[in-house]
Amino acid sequence: xxxxxxxxxxxxxxxxxxxxxxxxxxxxxxxxxxxxxxxxxxxxxxxxxxxxxxxxxxxxxxxxxxxxxxxxxxxxxxxxxxxxxxxxxxxxxxxxxxxxxxxxxxxxxxxxxxxxxxxxxxxxxxxxxxxxxxxxxx
Numbered sequence: 461x462x463x464x465x466x467x468x469x470x471x472x473x474x475x476x477x478x479x480x481x482x483x484x485x486x487x488x489x490x491x492x493x494x495x496x497x498x499x500x501x502x503x504x505x506x507x508x509x510x511x512x513x514x515x516x517x518x519x520x521x522x523x524x525x526x527x528x529x530x531x532x533x534x535x536x537x538x539x540x541x542x543x544x545x546x547x548x549x550x551x552x553x554x555x556x557x558x559x560x561x562x563x564x565x566x567x568x569x570x571x572x573x574x575x576x577x578x579x580x581x582x583x584x585x586x587x588x589x590x591x592x593x594x595x596x597x598x
Contacts, residue, residue, distance in 0.1 A: 493505040501518075537577075537580075544573040
């Protein structure tokens, strides 16, 4: 029972490092949530338009996690705007969060984000496609 509590605690909001959420559009946009925790566990909730559906888990290498931390700090994520929008109507929204050294920043990216943020989002999206995921639920 104690081990289960530790696992739950490890995946708490306080231990969240990175999250990426992609919302629906009028077409076939992938819809999912990716969460990466300080203990290197990554959880994927695949909802629509992916080659998988349900809840998945993987464990990232220390180097991978450090790479993403370095990428977030390298683009000065905490100094970016809180949201990027436009007048277009049919785009998916990306919500991206980084929690590091006592700071938390959430960005809503609908359109017109800086290229450095778009590149980071694409790298995290590639993780969804390329990583070996183990199904843990529906």
